[in-house]
Amino acid sequence: MAIFVVVGGTGMIGSKVVAKLVERGHHAVPASPSTGVDAVTGDGLPGALADAQVVIDVSNSPSLEDEAVLDFFTTSTSSLLPAEIAAGVGHHVALSIVGADQLPDSGYMRAKIAQEQLIKQSGLPYSIVRAAQFYEFIDTIADFATNGSTVRLPHALIQAVAADDVASAVTRVALGEPADGMIEVVGPEPIGLDDLARRTLAHRSDPRDVVTDPDARYFGALLSERTLLPGVKAVVCETRFSEWLNTVTS
Numbered sequence: 001m002a003i004f005v006v007v008g009g010t011g012m013i014g015s016k017v018v019a020k021l022v023e024r025g026h027h028a029v030p031a032s033p034s035t036g037v038d039a040v041t042g043d044g045l046p047g048a049l050a051d052a053q054v055v056i057d058v059s060n061s062p063s064l065e066d067e068a069v070l071d072f073f074t075t076s077t078s079s080l081l082p083a084e085i086a087a088g089v090g091h092h093v094a095l096s097i098v099g100a101d102q103l104p105d106s107g108y109m110r111a112k113i114a115q116e117q118l119i120k121q122s123g124l125p126y127s128i129v130r131a132a133q134f135y136e137f138i139d140t141i142a143d144f145a146t147n148g149s150t151v152r153l154p155h156a157l158i159q160a161v162a163a164d165d166v167a168s169a170v171t172r173v174a175l176g177e178p179a180d181g182m183i184e185v186v187g188p189e190p191i192g193l194d195d196l197a198r199r200t201l202a203h204r205s206d207p208r209d210v211v212t213d214p215d216a217r218y219f220g221a222l223l224s225e226r227t228l229l230p231g232v233k234a235v236v237c238e239t240r241f242s243e244w245l246n247t248v249t250s
């Protein structure tokens, strides 16, 4: 039976991917610092990868600060890929972000592009899943855009997506043949970042005021209305924002 190692398998997406693989009868092993595997230092990696056929990297940097996040994704990916080659892994799956290449002013996006480049150059068969922002991430976006009691965000359209749908897509990709390319995964409807934040905060009775501001930056980057929209071949997931919001405790 194929063994799937999920780096970041204790995180939001990772724990769902592990559960979905196990539900389908596969052997999936979470690998993260809390299970004794550190992709940055390499601690525990050779043992974790010993019998793996597929590695799914859905880890994330503990710090979102520009230098820390670049250091995290370059160091962890640079230690994972040779360890996978040494272990005879046949498919590396990684989770990146729709539009990452369009936002060089964002330190986080620069780090994801650096991660993607290392994977493409590694010689390992790979699939890069570029997902849109998760519905679950809108609170963090609003928090980063808050000054006092005001949230400033542009009306940039995104096809945000439920984390559970992303985990299903990552699982499907991991069970398939390596794409040696990108697969975009998005939600069903384009909604402005400002409106997503407005609806999320209203649902939580959060008193902050969301102001539409075309000059407001998104993690350091200026966005036009269509910068974050996917290409025509994107996989479109089903869960609508309103359906997801109804499942969230207000």
Ligand SMILES: NC(=O)c1ccc[n+]([C@@H]2O[C@H](COP(=O)([O-])OP(=O)(O)OC[C@H]3O[C@@H](n4cnc5c(N)ncnc54)[C@H](OP(=O)(O)O)[C@@H]3O)[C@@H](O)[C@H]2O)c1
Binding pocket: 007, 008, 009, 010, 011, 012, 013, 014, 031, 032, 033, 034, 035, 037, 038, 039, 040, 041, 057, 058, 059, 060, 061, 062, 076, 095, 096, 097, 098, 112, 130, 131, 132, 133, 134, 137
């Ligand atoms: N947020 C979005 O809207 C969005 C959109 C598209 C793509 N993505 C991508 O989705 C991925 C997963 O995000 P998430 O929100 O599920 O992350 P998360 O919940 O923050 O989980 C992070 C995971 O990374 C693990 N980790 C941290 N340091 C590690 C290390 N040194 N070695 C190995 N594992 C380590 C953590 O392990 P412990 O639990 O042991 O600390 C945890 O399992 C990220 O790569 C992100 O770029 C996010």
